Amino acid sequence: MRINREDIERVAQLAALKVDEDTLATTTEQIGKILEYVSQLSALVDAAGPSDQVSSVWLGTDRPQAPRPDDVAPPDLHRPLEHFAPALRERLFLVPRLAMMEDE
Amino acid sequence: MSDIRARAREAADRIETDGRRLNAVLAFDRDGLLRQADAAAGRRQAPLAGVVIGVKDNIATLEYPTTCASRILEGYRSPYEATAVRRLKEAGALIACKTNLDEFAMGSSTEHSAYGRTLHPERPELVCGGSSGGSAALVAAGAVDAALGSETGGSVRQPAAFCGVVGVKPTYGRVSRYGLVAFGSSLDQIGVVARSVVMAANVLSVISGRDPNDATCADREPFRPPEFPRDLAGFTVGVPAEYFPRDLDPGIRAGCEQAKRALREAGASVREISLPNTRLAIPTYYIIAPAEASSNLARYDGARYGLRVAPPDGDVHAMFRATRGAGFGPEVRRRILVGTYVLSAGYYDAYYRKACAARALIAQDFTRAFQSGVDLILTPTTPTTAFRAGEKMDDPVAMYLADVFVCPANLAWLCAISVPAGRSNGLPVGVQLIGPQFGEARLFQAAAVLERALDAQAEVR
Amino acid sequence: MSWETVIGLEVHVQLKTRTKMFCACSTAFGDPPNTHVCPVCLGLPGALPRPNQGAVRLAVRAALALGCTVHRTSVFARKNYFYPDLPKGYQISQFERPLATNGQLSIGDKSIGITRLHLEEDAGKSLHDRFPQATAVDFNRCGVPLIEIVTEPDLRSPEEARRYLVALKQVLEYLEVSDCNMEEGSLRVDANLSVRRPGDPLGTKQEVKNMNSFAAVERALGKLRDQQIAALEAWQRDPQWKGGDSPISLTTFTARTGDLTPMRVKEESHDYRYFPEPDLPPLDLTWYDIDPEIERATLPELPAAKAARFATDYGLPAYDAGVLSATRSIADYFEAVVKAGVDGKEAANWVMGPVLQDANENAGVFRVPPQRLAALVQLVRQAAVSLQAAKQVFSVIASSNEDPQAAVERLGLLQVGDQDQLRTWIDSVLQAHPEERRRYQAGETKLLAFFMGQVMRASRGKADPKAAQELLRLTLDQK
C-alpha cells in the first residue's frame, strides 16, 4: 500500500496542519517510508494478541489513586489569563470568527 | 561564604560558559539562582539543600518559560508548575535553568530543537543524544549536579549514554506527570540525569510518590533509596540474546561484556535469556507514540496560549491550520501526520490496534523473564556511540532505530537505568539495566556496583 | 401503501455535581465568563484529567434506573476534532467500552431500548455575535460532566419521541442526577429519523440538532418525516427525479424551535479517531468505591412504580396516579398529606385541584404544608366548614400562613351544627312561612329544599347543611 498526496492532504486536514505545496512531495515520501516501516507489524502480530487490550495505561498490580471527591477547590493558576491569552476581551477568549456557525 | 552559595556561583558560571557553548540551556536567571541559594543556605537539613538542578524545557516551571523547544510555545510561561519541580524546590534544590531538547521531546539527538541543536559535551561535531540532550550535556559538563529529563522512548537513557552520565527512567506511575507536557501519555515518565547513581536515586526519591493531580500516578509512597551493598550476592541478571545482534558495534559489545564480568565478580549470577518479541518494539513504538502525540498536540491551536498565526480574512479553522503549520517543526509535523493516519477511519485496526497487541506481547516477554527468576536485565543502552550531527536528519527511520534498546522499557511500563561503562574510541559507552515495575531499589543497587567496578574514563576491553 | 417512521434519540444530560468531570472547578451556571477555569479545563500544556467520583456515581444510578447493564470496568476514550470551544482538541468520552449498555425505558404501552449510556465532558460555549469578526469563548461550562443516552431505533413517531423524552426527564429528575433544563442546556437532544415501507431494511437517516424544547423535537421530527415521505414518493413516481439518486442524503438539520435548517458539516470532520484515553486508567467501579448493587438498593422509587402503587394502595384511577407521580415533589407532597391522616382519594382530589393550581401559580412551591392541609380537610370532615368554604380558606392560608381553624374563624366561615342554634333558625323560618309548612305537611315534600334555602339564608351560610336538614325534616315531620 502506497501513500499518495491525497492521503497526506486528508490527514493534514484532520490534524489541522497546513502543509506547504512545496514540501508536500517530501512529506509524502517521508511519511510513506515511516508507514511502510511500521506496517511490518501486520505480518508479525496476530490480530488479537495475548490480551484484550482496552487501555494503554497499565499500573501493574497497583491500585490507581483514590478518586477525586466532588468538592470545589481553587484553580492551580498563578498568573491571570491575560498573561498567556493571545486575545482576551471582557474575560472571553477571542478567535477569528467561525465560518460555519454550527451553533445557534 | 557558604558552600551552597559557592556551588551556585560556580554552576552559574558554567551554565553561562559551557551551557551556552553547548547550546544546552534555553532559559537561565543568574540572580534567581543565587537568590535560591541564599534561601537554601538557611535550610541545610533539607534533603536536596543546594543541589543544582536543570529542568528539561517540557516540564512546567513558574520561574522560566516552558517552550518544549518549539516555536509554538515561544515565550510561554506556565501559570502553574509541575509536581516534580515543586517537590524539588520544597526539598531545597536550586532550579537553575531550563534545558534544550528535541521539539516536544520528539527525537534522539536534540537536533530537532527550534532553538538550535545541543552539542556533544566533548566532541562538538557529534550529537549529545536526545531528546533530553540539554540535560545530559549540562550534567556531563558539570554545570548542574543533576537534571530532570523526560522519557517516552529512551529520551533520558540514550543521551546519558552518549554523554557518559547516569540516566534513569522510573517505572510508569512512579513520578507524577502533572506539568510534564504530554507527548505519548501511556509512555511518558519524568526521569533523572546525574553524575552518580546515588544522586539519581536521591533526586528520584524527592520527585516520586502519589499525586492526586495525575490519575496514572501509582498510589505509593515516594521511592526510598536503598542501602548500597558492596556485592550482589543473590542477584540474577538476565542477558537477552536479541539485544546483541551480529552487527552490534564492537565497542558497545565490549562494554556490555565488561559489565557482565563486573556483575559476576560482585556475586550476581548472569544468564542468557530470550525476549522474542524485541523486534516488534520500534514499529510498535512508532505507532503508539505518534498516535498519542497527534492527540496530545492538538491543544496547540493558537486560541488560548502560545503562537497565533491568523491569515487575513481566514476563519478560526484557518487560524488553527496556519498556527500549527508555522509553529511545529518538521519532525513534530511528521509524527502528527503519522499519528493521525494510524488512528483514522479504516486504518485504526491495522495500525493502532495491532500495535496495542504487540505492546502486550513485548510486556509479556519481560513479565515471563522476571517470573523465571531474573531480577534485572542487562543490555546495551544504544547500538552505537554518539553519532555525527546531521547524519540521520534526512532519514527518520534511521534516527528511530537509535532507540531500539531503550524503547521496550517504556512500552512495558518498566524501570531502567543507563550507567557509563567506559569508552570506545574515546566516546562514552552506556550499559542498561532493566527492572520490573517498581523494582528501582535493586536497579540502583546493581547500577551502583557497576558504577564502582567500571572505569567510565577508560577504553573498554 | 403506508410508510413507517424510525426514530433514534441521543440525549446529553448534565449531571448535577459541584465540580467538573475532570477538575475541581465549580459547575455553577451564569457566572462571569472564564471564572471557573483551571489548567485542566483550559487544556494547558502538562495538565491532566482527574475523574470526579460523584459524577461516576450519578451516571451509575442513572444507568441502573434505565435498566442498563452497568459494567464494572469501562474505558474513557478521546474523541478528536478541532473546534474553538474544545480546548484540548479532543473530548474525553467513552467509545468501545461504555459505562452501561442494554437498558430500556417504558413509555406506557411500549418499551424503548437504550443502546448505551456513557460518561463524557461538556465543551465550552462559543459566542458568535458578541464581537464583530470574532468568536468569543467561555470555558465555564467546559468539562461539566455529561451522560449521553442513546436509544435503539425503536421510536415510531414524533409523538412517541416526545413521550420518551418526557419519561426520561421524569426518571432523571426523580434520581436527582440532573436539572434537565433545556433552556439552560442541561438536557440536549439529537434525533435521527428515517422512513421505510414496513418490512424493508432501514432507510437513510437524517439528523436534527439544537431543539430548545420537547415540542420543538416533535415538530422538527414531524416535518422531517413529511419531507422524506414527500421526496421518496416523488422519486417513486419519477425515478429520474432530481438526477435519479435517492433523494434522501446524509444531512444534519438545526431546528431550534422545530423549523428545519440544513447545516453545512464537512465530511472529514466525522473521522473522530477515537482511541483509549492514555491519561486515565480504566474506570473500575471498585476503585471508585461504587457498588452497583448498593446503588440499586438506594435508588428512589421510580415514576412508573410509584404510579402503580398509588393506583393500588389508594384506589386511584390510572390518570390520577400518573398526575400525582409526575414529579417527585408532587408525589412526596401527596403522600405527606395522606400520612397526615387524609383519605387517599380525598387527598388526591385536593392535590390535583387547589394544591397544584396554587403551586403552578407560584413557581411550583407547595405553599400550604401537608399537615396544615390535613387539618383543613379535617375541619371539612367534622363539618366545621363547608367544602366550598374550605377551598376559599385554602387560598387564604396559602399566602397568609395561618392556622386553618383560625382562618375559618377569622373569616366567619365556621359551620354551625349546634342543635339549639339550628332550632332557633328553623323555628324562625317555619314561623315566617306557615302556608308552605302546611303544603309540605299535606305531602308536598319537595318544599324541603325551599326551607333549607331559607335556613341557610337565615344562618347567613353558617348552618351545617347536613345537620340543619336533618333537624328541619324532623321538625316538619313532627306535627
Ligand SMILES: [Mg+2]
Ligand atoms: Mg456525546
Ligand SMILES: [Zn+2]
Ligand atoms: Zn477546571
